[in-house]
Amino acid sequence: MITMAEIARLTHVSQPTVSRVLNGNTKVAPEIRERVLACAREHDYQLNALAKGLQGSRTHLLGVLVTDIANGFFADLAKQIEIAARQRGYSIILFNSDYNPQNEQEYLDVVRRYRVDGVLAVPIRETSTEWHDYVKKLDVPVVTITRHAAGLDSFYVDHAAAGAQVAQHLLDRGYRRFLFIGKDYDGKYVGFHRYLAEKGFADATTNRVLQDHDQLRRELEAWYRGGTARAAVFAGNDIYALQVLDIVRKLGLSVPEQVGVIGFDDTSMGRYLNPRLSTVSQPTADMARQAVGWLLDLIEHPGEHTPEEHAFPAQLILREST
Amino acid sequence: MITMAEIARLTHVSQPTVSRVLNGNTKVAPEIRERVLACAREHDYQLNALAKGLQGSRTHLLGVLVTDIANGFFADLAKQIEIAARQRGYSIILFNSDYNPQNEQEYLDVVRRYRVDGVLAVPIRETSTEWHDYVKKLDVPVVTITRHAAGLDSFYVDHAAAGAQVAQHLLDRGYRRFLFIGKDYDGKYVGFHRYLAEKGFADATTNRVLQDHDQLRRELEAWYRGGTARAAVFAGNDIYALQVLDIVRKLGLSVPEQVGVIGFDDTSMGRYLNPRLSTVSQPTADMARQAVGWLLDLIEHPGEHTPEEHAFPAQLILREST
C-alpha cells in the first residue's frame, strides 16, 4: 500500500507537500499539485485512516451497539444508521450485546480501544446506573437510541405512552381482560398497566415472559379460561404476536371477536398475516437519521452541552386483529 | 485517555517495559510487573488500537459487507459473524451495499483505508468480473459468504441444487405447473428450472420479479387461471412466500390443495403461519462460523494458498403449505 512519503519520493517533493495537495486546504503550485494528484491516482493511493486517527483528529468511526441485530427492528435501525453515517463520511463498528450486560460493558472497552468518535447505543436496560456511570466516564459522546436514558442524549419513542395508547385502543374496542407478553420492566408494560389501572382494570392485567412456545400456549389457555370478559393480548413485538395468533387459532378462538391481538414494531409481515396484525409503528428512519445527525454535530462541534431527550410519537397501526 | 508513556512516568520505568508487562510475552521483574499492572488498572488503561495497527501488526478489524442488513437472513448472518469474530478478538466494520455495485466498490476503499485485516463479503452478483478483479488486487484476504464466487474462498449453499430439490419435492407432491418469484439470475431459479425442464416441464415454469404487492396479485391470478394442472409457487424468500399466501387466500384458493407454496430461508415466522410454511433452510450459523474461522486462519497464518469453495447442503423444511 503506497504512502504519502512514497508519492513524495516519486514526484520529487516533500511529504508535507503531498499531504497539502491531498487535503486541498493549503495553496500549492499548480504544476506540483497536478503531478502529485496524477501519481496518487496512478498508484491508487488510499489514506491510512489509522495514522490519521492516531495523529489526533477524528477517526471517523462510530460505534453502534444494539441488543440483537437479528431482530428485524434493530436490523432496520442499524441499516438506517449506517446509511446516515455513510453520507457524512463515517463508518460503523457494530456490536451485539445479546441482552448480556457483560457484553455491553466489554463493548465500551472496544469503543475506547479504537478511539471511536462517538457511540449510538441501545442500552439493555433503560435504568442501569452502572452502565450509565461508565458511559459518563467515557470521553466520547454517546447517544442513546430507542431507549430513554436519563441524563444522556436520547432518541426514543415513549414506550410507556405507546403502551397507554394501546390500552386505550383495546378498551375502545370493548376488551376488558388483558395480557401482556414480554419483560415486566418493559416501558410498554408499565404504561399499559398504569393506564388500565387508572380505568379500574388493574386486576385484569397480567404479564408473562415468553420462554417457550409450548409453555406460552399452556399459560395462554389457562388465562383465557380464567375469566369471562372479552380478552385481548398485547405482545411486546410482532414475532410474539405472531405466536399468539397461532396459539389462539389452535385453541379454536376467533380473532378479533373472542380474543384481540396487537403487536409492536410494525414488521413488514404484519400486513400479510391472517388476520392482518394490528401493531405499533415507530418512526425508525426518522429517529436514526436525527440521532446520527445529533451525534455527528456533537462530534464536530464539541463543547459543553446539556443532554437532551427527544421523544418521538408511536403510531397505532390498526388492522384486523383488534 | 492514559498511555503507556504516562504509566511509565508514574511507575518510574520506561515505556517499552510497560509494553512488555502489558503484553506479557517477555520476562520482567515481578515487583515492576505488579506496580505497572496496578497503575494500569487504577487508571483504566486501554490499548490504542490505532497505534498498534499503525505499528504494523494486525488491526483486529474485519470488514463485513452484506447486501441488505435489514433482510432477516443477512441480519442473522451478521449476528453469527459478529459472535464468531468477537470470540477470537476481532471487531467488525459493517457495510451495506444495498444491491448497488457502486457502494460495493466504495466499501472496498473503506476497507483499505482502515487497514482491515480481512473481509467477509456477500457480493451482489455471483459473477461480477470487475468486482472480482478489484478484490484480487486487494492485499487482504476476502472470503465470500452465501454466494459462490469462482476463484475466491467461498462458503455458500448451492442455490441451484436447492432449487432442484424444491422442484423434485413439488413434483413428488403432484404439482404440475410452476411459478418462481424472484430475480431470474438467481441460482435458485436456474436450478429449479433446469430440473423441471429435464422432467419435461419447461413450458410450465414461469419467473416473475416481485415489484409490488398489487401487481403480483394480478400476475398471480392471471397465471393461476391460465392453466388447469395443479399449481405451485416457489418464492425466493419467506417474505415473498408470505405475500403469496396472502394473495392466494384472497383468491379463495386452498393451500396446499389447489396451490402449493414454498419459501426460502426458514425465517422463524414460517413455523407460526397458517398454513405453516414449507421452506428451505440454510445452515447459516455453521457457514458463518466456518467462514470466520477460515478467514482468521488466513489472516493469522499468511502464505500462499489456493482458494477453496465450500458448499453447504440446503435442507428442505416441509410443512403444511406444500
Place this chain on the structure above:
DNA sequence: AAGAGATAAGAATACGCATTCACAGCAAGG
C-alpha cells in the same frame, strides 16, 4: 576473585500522517 555468559531494562526507531516552524524566493515600496 576475575572473566564469561545470561538477564532485565532503557534508548532509539519506525509506522503514516498533519502541523508547526523556519527559510528561500520574489514582488512591491521607499
Place this chain on the structure above:
DNA sequence: CCTTGCTGTGAATGCGTATTCTTATCTCTT
C-alpha cells in the same frame, strides 16, 4: 538597491505502540 512582507516548500516533530539494539547488573564458572 535595500528593506519589508508575502508565498510556497522543506525540515522537524508528535501521536502511541512494538521491536531492535544496547547497556548495566548479576550469576556462575574456574
